[in-house]
Amino acid sequence: MRITCPNCGERDRREFYVKGAALARPDVGAGLDEWHDHLHLRDNPASETKELWYHEMGCGAWIEVCRNTVSHEVVSTRLASGAELGGKR
């Protein structure tokens, strides 16, 4: 499997660490239900899904990877810094 790092270009999967679904942090003041959903509940789609990968052995970038779980196609990638994952404060 190969992933295109927005910095380094296409690289072997072994350079990366995967964290899981790319989800925005709940807004400040969010209730426990919303946090529970954020941390524990996943859709597990048989289609495109967004995940967070860390280019740990490479440039150190956190990356949002859009990947098709059926075809394994890596549809797109972008830096996590541009994915608005911080939640409202």
Add this chain to the structure above:
Amino acid sequence: MRIAGKGLMQGAKPVTFSFNGRHMMGLEGDTLASALLANGVHLVGRSFKYHRPRGILTAGSEEPNALVTIGSGAQQDPNIRATQQEIFEGLEARSQNCWPSVDYDVQAVNDLAAPFFGAGFYYKTFMWPSAFWEKLYEPIIRKAAGLGALSRQADPDACEKAYAFCDLLVIGAGPAGLMAALVAGRAGADVILAEEDAHMGGRLLSEVEEVDGKPAADWIAQMLEELDNMDNVRLMTRTAVTGAYDQGTYGALERVGHHHSRRAGLPRECFWRIVAKRAVLAAGAIERPVAFANNDRPGIMTAGAVRSYLNRWGVAPGQNVTVFANNDQAHRTARDLVDAGVHVAMVIDSRHDAPDSNLYPVMKGAQVCSSSGRKRVESITVRSVAGEEKIQTDCLAMSGGWNPSLHLTCHLNGRPQWNRDIAGFVPAPGTVPGLTCAGACNGEFSTAGALREGAAAAVEALVELEIKQSEVTLPQAENDLYRVTALWAVPGKGRAWLDFQNDVTVKDVKQAATENFRSVEHMKRYTTQGMATDQGKNSNVAALAVLADATGRGIPETGTTTFRPPFAPVSIAAMGAGAAGQGCKPQRFLTSHRASREMRAEQIEVGLWYRASYFPKTGENTWRQSCDREIGLVRNHVGVCDVSTLGKIDIQGPDAAKLLDFVYTNTFSTLKQGKVCYGLMLREDGFVMDDGTTARLGENHYVMTTTTAAAGQVMAHLEFVRQALRPEWDVQITSVTEQWAQFAVAGPNSRDLLNGLLKEQIDDTSWPFMACGEVEVLGVQGRLFRISFSGELAYEIAIPARYGDALFRALIEQAKALGGGAYGMEALNVLRIEKGFLTHAELNGTVTAFDLGMQGMMSKKKDFIGKAMSTRPGLMDDGREQLVGLKPVGPVKQMTAGAHLFNPDDPVERIYDQGYVTSAGFSPTLGHSVALAFLKNGPDRIGDEVRLVDHMRGIDALCEVVDPVFFDPDGGRSRG
């Protein structure tokens, strides 16, 4: 027998090798199979289940029968295909799965009992009593079954792995592959041409035909010369592409050292990971046998293999050959044999419209229904409208048609399509992104067609790669129509073999259908059809055709089993190349490593690091003696310990304080410059991630320490927070773990020790508890932190790593002068348990700040990671297991980490579990064992007794619950 003047090995050097201890001669370029046939050896091994005599069926990696063991002792290599193994001077090969010899095999008696051993025999027979399975049945079955044996010794030969990259990977170097490589190579593409065989050319090496008006061998040589001269083309022979993976990654196994005697440093195999923008599959096709009674006798081979041995290696596998076919191509075998002067007794063709010949007799509409002979075929029985007739023969060349080698197209879940015209499966297009099929693997069996498709596939790839192609002229070549009429199994009595390697017969497949294993996948598992090294390359299609017939369905509806990687066997040694011994992970050594080895320190692995466990002195016989002494050094004098393994992260920028406030539960923005503070870090789910101290070196400059265990995790976490959650903050983080060698100097004399080395003297006023700053030590700038993980007056001194060795030695020398010395991990651990300090033994991923008694460290004034979820009901519940200390009651008893706790009156059962011990050791300071534990309602039970049970080590002891800080509870010693 070798035929003078025949074959492509004219002028080859003679080579001596041995088979089953017998010395023989072959020629350089021979495979073991061709050399054995040249020496008249047909009996090569015994079959898997019935131990039937078996010979050589094919001339390639699909060989199911002729599996041999190469070499001996630790270098013994089992299950090597004789059809692939090249001979070299001194090669030793042996038959396997036979005892005492391949000629006389005791277990051949299994063959007589065959009626009992049908499909499902083991499942049905060895069911009861279940206790017999492990002790009796399995050992016996294992001994009887199986192929070659491992040496059971460590493998002294290394394998290698490597990465390669290209624009176009061409898999297979027959006419299609050569043409594809040529077209792409001429256009300037970066090409890898990978060929499983030792020589490129594919089927052309085995056929008598012309390409471009010259003998095929000359055309191949001309192609290879041109390709070899291109810098942008890499030719890889002996390299089987074994798997297609995501995003254009292919696995390939190169046989590097198998074909000559051992050479220092040379790996035996290399497992390549090839990344290709585009790929052309030109893997050819594999000929299928026909199932008829006793079709597995030595001397019965595929027709194409007979042509290979004759035309490539100049070896006639028989003197009186018969051919059995259902297609025109197989008639070439008879033609070539006659041409070489070998007698062809008869060509039996199942088709009524088979072509005639004036070179050899042809029986049309006839079938071979049985063979006889002992260890080699002596005659065959042919059935036609005229009745049955016996024909003497010493070699039967059979052909049931050809199966395209489309395996790789199925590796990403693609399903092949049935093509009636060739009575075979062909690849569905587009199943592996970027891969195009060409030639025989695509169902195009003529040489002209292969050349055409190879060129077209390359052009298609060049278009995708946006590389301009040059003019392509297709050479003239054989362009015969492939005519075949399906024939899978000849009806009749007796066992007709489908899968030679697993001893699966037509009857077994029919029985599977009868017992309702009607799905092809179920049939496979019930009968073992298509398993083991050949993965049914010869037999799968015929087997499913028999199944289709037995279940009254068509072949397309029946479908195939799933082809999965690897296409050809790959040794575990090759896949795991470089990972043997210490190769599985890097080793990290401290700058003090050399000095501590000189002090005879025992080493302990801590993650990837090697740390000194203890420093034995003369006369100390156990680690405990050393450990107790070292603890005494720290408590009474001064000890020195290398603590460089702790993670150190440099944090700089206008928003550095914001970042720390967000990742720690407590507040760092208010920490004064030149001060250090302990911090607690949670995961977003509210559980503790890590702890450590962070020093403020400047207004916008901090250095964080993490535990050794979590250094990488915390770095990734900080990067995540900085990049993904708070990208607007202006803060930079850099790991400096490796930049600084850091030593703990702990004990009442620690300040005196440092003052002997520092340029500027320190005292309690200039360096109070939790102070930090820059110092000059022996002419070098370093950092000094007054922090203590032992509870004593203590410092940590950090220095650029190049001076680590020298500073460690200087510190030890000074310590000795003050009655102290080095201490290791064992002493460090007891010292911190005595003080109730935490490591990842306690921060085990299931504990909360509340469990540690640190709920007061969770700021109410700010948001921080894990804040919301740490307030979940249950995470601050008194009934949770919370940190306590334990000490033994009564006579000294051992306490062990991992032990569980129970109320003294409760049964020792899981539902009564009250908690568990995380850390334990013997405190020489206190004169008894000490332990840290998590206990339900722990803080409320100080003074109570609990029962500690460790079933693993047979320990059952009463303990008293105490405060986790055993020693110097008010901390006076460390504050000085």
Add this chain to the structure above:
Amino acid sequence: MDDLIAMTPCDGLLPVTIGDVTLTEDLPVAMTSIAPYAGQDEALNAALKDAHGLDFPAINRSTVKADARAIWFGQGIALLQGPAAAIELAKFAALTDQSDGWAVVRLEGKGAADVLARLAPVDLRRQNFKQGHTVRTELAHMMASITRIGPDALQIMVFRSMARTLVHDLKTAMAGVAARG
């Protein structure tokens, strides 16, 4: 007491030559990571040019001037090798001393890229990885920086503590390449 004596990361391990490839230790006087603060890229570039005659390197590239080399070292980071970083740069970027944090070796010879093909999952062949090109990648499970510093010379960096593993793995790969002849 005497001043402290420095020890290099590969002390006692190098040099070594196997076949036509030689492995030696490089010892830059100083190494400093430079991570520009928000919005300071241009100012930093100018300062870097003034102080060391170097441009801040583009992604996967390095820049060289006399004894100074700036290697792209990760997202938003360059590593200055050679002189100690000028203090003025600290206005525009976080400067972190890394002089002792990394083992730096030089792999030189015709087969150098073939050796690394056995250890790192990136294409380092000369036609695709030209002089001045650099990558952050994995080398036998270690975080590594690899830079082509000459036609047949590659500079490899891993954490200092892993120097022994680096040398061991490189020597094994060198032997494998050399034995193929």
